Amino acid sequence: MGVPDVYFNSWSESFRRPFGAVKIGSMIYFSIRAAGSTITKVDLMIQKDGEQTQEQHMARSSENDSLYYLKFMTEGKAGLYFYHFRISYLENQQEKSVFYGKAVDNYGGEGRAITDPAQIEQYQITCFDHRDPAPDWYVHGVIYHIFVDRFFNGDWYRRILHPKKNTFIYATTEDLPYYIRDKNGDIVRWDFYGGNLNGIIDKLNDLKKLGVSILYLSPIFEASSNHKYDTADYFRIDPMFGDRKIFDKLIARARRMGIHIILDGVFNHVGADSKYFNRFSHYGDGGAYQDLSSKYHDWFTFHGDHDHYECWWDIADLPTVNKEKQTYKDFIFGSENSVVDTWTAAGIGGWRLDVADELSDTFIAGIRKAVDRHDQNENDKVLIGEVWEDASNKISYGKRRHYLDGGMLHGVMNYPFRTLIIDLINGKINAQQAARASFTIKSNYPRDTLFANMNNMGTHDTERIFTMLSENEKKMRLAIWLLMVLPGVPCIYYGDEAGVTGGKDPDNRRFYPWGRENQKILTMFREAIKARRTDENLQIGNFYSFSIGLVFGCLRIQSKDRYTLFLLNPTLESITLDLDHLIDETRGDLIRHCLKGMLQTEKKIEAQSFRIDQTN
Known part of the structure; x- marks a missing residue:
């Protein structure tokens, strides 16, 4: 006599079907193999997220006395279930238990039996409310992420459009990015190269030849910085980038070439130097910082005086907005003239939401509703969120997030796949570990989400992929093809196809090396993108x-x-x-x-x- 031999595999339909995420209200069939003559009962221990654990007794198969089975109906609102198994048995006339949960690597699939209940890692079932597929143009496409100031200056004489006061402009586009900081580490002079929207228009043919069909632009609205995540005016294109007329021209030209535009929506915070906060009086006497009676004052949280206020990651340049204020909701998405309505109506393909973790589920659902109002055809627009972890079970500020239940995000930025690509190619994980990591994402995400995730190997927030791979061209080729083969929509960070290197911000934001591209890497990208665009198997x-x-x-x-x-x-x-x-x-x-x-x-x-x- 001894501990029973137990086996379960959440990825095998012999043990759990249907596979992966399911629509709420679906029946799930569980089976588990437990061999041992002293077994007295087998229970499924299952818990709806936030509720008490249920003990579901499993019946023994009449055909195989080592197999136990159970039908379980998911019910209620969309959300998560967590489960493991308890196998009770007799040993020396005493009842004992062994538990079966996820493996020590915390991935799904085949798990492990343990005797200490405190060590149990539970399996997950994602239950969504309804299917929510992204548009076909998006799922079948390839994205190119442009950091606008660093891409190309479309002025014939390469003049800088409307340079800002108290900033500096690099002498050449080959200069390396550099921050000038004060003694507190704050940036005191923003740096610019002069990239603009006309520059993107000028390079549309090059982008088309590369094979991309979607452009994701870093923020384009007026702001003090080069990155524009410190919005000053949501209704104005930054003058250094152009104006509404040039933006409309970009949309029209891109559309004629079969290219969609995705904008970056930064709605968690604004710039301290903005018409809404106006710390430096650049926008007259109004704004929350200057005027207690300002219509924007209750958008922000002050502590004692106007110099102490809530800001994102304690960065004073980025005062956080109270997203639960109805006036702010109306301003962003809740009225016909809202920010989201205005720019979506201009003909963009959708939005990528900055720091989606900071936005409540109801706020994201409101944005989605506003986006959907402008569908020319059913399911014409896309909404993607910036989430760095597994978005299916993300907890932010103590609350479980429901991004993927349906009616919110179509997908998220797939940073777990970036980690997988880099670690596999650099030898930090082996092939089986990579397979288990990727299959866990597949099993946790609704199928529509898996195909809509924005997969990337690098962004303006990470080191350059070529640098992460030690500038090894063989490794680079593997990474490029892996990006094109994995499920989700591949996203290329501008310059990666040219072999641009760079460490952490700001080094990862160098100017595109026009005329100095690594032609070998450029050819790798073109070949891999062509395979992705012509092979429907790789898309869906x-x-x-x-x-x-x-x-x-x-x-x-x-x-x-x-x-x-x-x-x-x-x-x-x-x-x-x-x-x-x-x-x-x-x-x-x-x-x-x-x-x-x-x-x-x-x-x-x-x-x-x-x-x-x-x-x-």
């Missing part, structure tokens, strides 16, 4: 990750006759593939079936290389 095919020894694998499949297989060898040694080393986390036969055909012709993958095969 179901996703399975797996490992064969040290090789990471990805299957994107629409049917048994329409699929694409991708195998990546990140190591420094060539590898001969052996199906006996296949680890399929679903414990099914689909991946093995698809691999058999691929490996009939060639079983070797060279060091730091990949293989991609399409079957249609």
Whole structure:
């Protein structure tokens, strides 16, 4: 007699079906294998998020006395369930328990049995209210993220449009970014290169040739800084970038070329130097800082006097707005002339919400409603949120977030995939760990969200991907193709395709090296983007990750006759593939079936290389 032998796999439909996230009200079928003659009962311990744990007794199969099963109905509002199993048994006439939860790596799939209930890591079920797919133009596209000041100056003589007082302009576009700070570390002189909207218009043909179909612009509204996350006027294009006429021209030109524009919505905070706060009196006598009777005063939280106020991350330049004030909600999204309505009506494809963690669910839902008002056709606009972690179970300020329940965000910035790409290629994780990490995201996210996530290898907030890969071109090629193969919409940070390097801010915000691009890397991007844009399997095919020894694998499949297989060898040694080393986390036969055909012709993958095969 001893501890029962227990096995469960949340990714295998032999043990839990249907797979992954489900619509609330769905029935879920659980099975678990528990072998042992002394077992007295098996219970599913399941908890709706925020509620008490339920004990659901599992019945023993009449055909297999080691198999226990249960049907469970999800109910109530959309949200999360968490669950594990308790297996009770007798030992020396005493009743004891063993528990089965997630593995020690805290991923889903195959778990582990433990005797200490305090060590249980529970499995997750994501329940959404309704399907909420992003527009086809978005899901099938490739995004290019432009930091406007650093991209291109469209003036014929390269003159800087409307330079700001008390700032400096770099002597050449090859100068490295640099901050001038005071003794407290605050930036006292903002730096500019002179990129503008006309510059983007001038380069639309280049972007089209690269293969991108979506432009995501860093903030373009009036602000003191070069990055524009300190908004001064939501209804005015920053004069250094252009004006409304030039913006409309950009929208029209891009539309004719089949390119959509996504704007950056920064609604959690504004600039201290803004018409709303006006700390430095650049906007007359009004504003919350200057005038207690200002219509903007109750948007902000002051402590004692006007010099002490709530600000984002304690950055005085970024006073935080009270998003629960109805006047602010109306200003951003709740009226026909709101910020979101005004710019969405101008013809943009959608928004990316800055620091979505700082916005309440009701605030995001309000923005989504305003965006949807401007759908020319059903499901024409997209709304993406900046979330750095797994957005399905995110807790922010002590509250569980419901971004993905339906009617809020279509998707989020997929930073977990960025980490996976870098760590796999740099050898910090192995192929099986990468497979488990990616499959956990798949199982936690609604399918529509998984395909709508904005996947990136770098942004204005991170080190450049080429730098993270030690400027190794072989590694870079692997990263580029992995970005195109993983589920979600690939997003290229401007200059990555040119081989731009850079560490943390501001070094990651160098000017684009026009005429000095790394042509080898540029060719890599063009080839990979073309594959992504022409292979529908890579856009909407179901996703399975797996490992064969040290090789990471990805299957994107629409049917048994329409699929694409991708195998990546990140190591420094060539590898001969052996199906006996296949680890399929679903414990099914689909991946093995698809691999058999691929490996009939060639079983070797060279060091730091990949293989991609399409079957249609």
